[in-house]
Amino acid sequence: MKTRNSTQDFLPDFGSFGVAIRLILLAEIVALVITIGRNPVFDQQAWYDLNLLSTYALIVSFSTVVVLKLTSPLIQRAGPKVGNVISFLVLLLVTALSAEAMIFLLYDFGLIGERWPEWREVFILRSLLVAAVIGVPALRYLALVHRTRTGKQAQQDAQMQALQSRIRPHFLFNSMNSIASLTRTDPDKAEAVLHDLADLFRVLLADARKLVPISAEREISRQYLEIEKIRLGDRLKIKWNVGNIPRNAQIPALTLQPLLENAIYHGLETRFGGGLLKIDLWAEGEILNIMISNPLPDPSSAKKHTTGNKIALDNIRQRLETQFGNAASMQSFEEGGQYHVRIKMPITRA
Numbered sequence: 001m002k003t004r005n006s007t008q009d010f011l012p013d014f015g016s017f018g019v020a021i022r023l024i025l026l027a028e029i030v031a032l033v034i035t036i037g038r039n040p041v042f043d044q045q046a047w048y049d050l051n052l053l054s055t056y057a058l059i060v061s062f063s064t065v066v067v068l069k070l071t072s073p074l075i076q077r078a079g080p081k082v083g084n085v086i087s088f089l090v091l092l093l094v095t096a097l098s099a100e101a102m103i104f105l106l107y108d109f110g111l112i113g114e115r116w117p118e119w120r121e122v123f124i125l126r127s128l129l130v131a132a133v134i135g136v137p138a139l140r141y142l143a144l145v146h147r148t149r150t151g152k153q154a155q156q157d158a159q160m161q162a163l164q165s166r167i168r169p170h171f172l173f174n175s176m177n178s179i180a181s182l183t184r185t186d187p188d189k190a191e192a193v194l195h196d197l198a199d200l201f202r203v204l205l206a207d208a209r210k211l212v213p214i215s216a217e218r219e220i221s222r223q224y225l226e227i228e229k230i231r232l233g234d235r236l237k238i239k240w241n242v243g244n245i246p247r248n249a250q251i252p253a254l255t256l257q258p259l260l261e262n263a264i265y266h267g268l269e270t271r272f273g274g275g276l277l278k279i280d281l282w283a284e285g286e287i288l289n290i291m292i293s294n295p296l297p298d299p300s301s302a303k304k305h306t307t308g309n310k311i312a313l314d315n316i317r318q319r320l321e322t323q324f325g326n327a328a329s330m331q332s333f334e335e336g337g338q339y340h341v342r343i344k345m346p347i348t349r350a
Helices: 017-038 044-078 080-108 120-165 171-185 187-204 214-235 256-266 299-305 309-327
Strands: 211-213 236-242 249-252 275-284 287-295 329-335 338-346
Touching: 017 044, 017 120, 044 080, 044 120, 080 120, 171 187, 171 214, 187 214, 211 214, 214 236, 214 249, 214 256, 214 275, 249 309, 256 275, 256 287, 256 309, 256 338, 309 329, 309 338
Parallel strands: 236 275
Antiparallel strands: 211 249, 275 287, 287 338, 329 338
């Protein structure tokens, strides 16, 4: 997993719409404030000044965004301290060049009579002063917003990795025992089980931030159930009911497998005759539904399997909350002699 380095990623993405629109709106506000300060009455002259200042503000802000976007890789390599100084100097340079461009446009359109008017130096100096007074806090604000967002994202990524790393399948030792017994009676099947186990742990060790196709999650779950069926035999019966789910739908990796493991370990495995494990998946609009159902455990053997039940469910609940926030939910309930776990999450398409 790649982690962010705060010393190498201290600038926001100036090419993003959010950053660009903030700078442009700030420039327009400055133009409006200057217009109001220069004109006690908002008459025709005020509108004329506002149009000119707005045009100049757009030139400065848009040029600053473009130049900072192009020079961001170089600024990032310079480090935070030097990089912030370079960003400030870039802002001043762009402001000075934009002031020259504005004077040229005024002359080219015949709005002023001289290419080098007497007030040119004063205009450039005032522009630089305004850019320094307004630009420094603006750049600082954008950098702080970016740092806050990247910090939250890094925290979320770390939480997802930590939650996934806590998944410790109970079936590991049982599976190894099953493989050991198969090596004598059915070596080919033992090899197939080892491949299934390897695929399952490859997903377990993968990047927890990534979503996977629901078809891939179903395949991993199928491999896990095949391993458990070797151990439990006819005691484990499985029924899949898959509804109208988009083919390109994606879900967090290892969403189904821990629920299936929970159903087997705390439900079916405690029953002498086993039972039916039902997996229902269907879509309701833009909501993906998952329902795992298993018979309730035998009262005489349920106590020794209760430990870890809530931990597993809480783990999945936290992962869903970290990934989707309040848009996802999970509930567990007993009904008709069955234990059900139902998950709802937004349909995310590849």
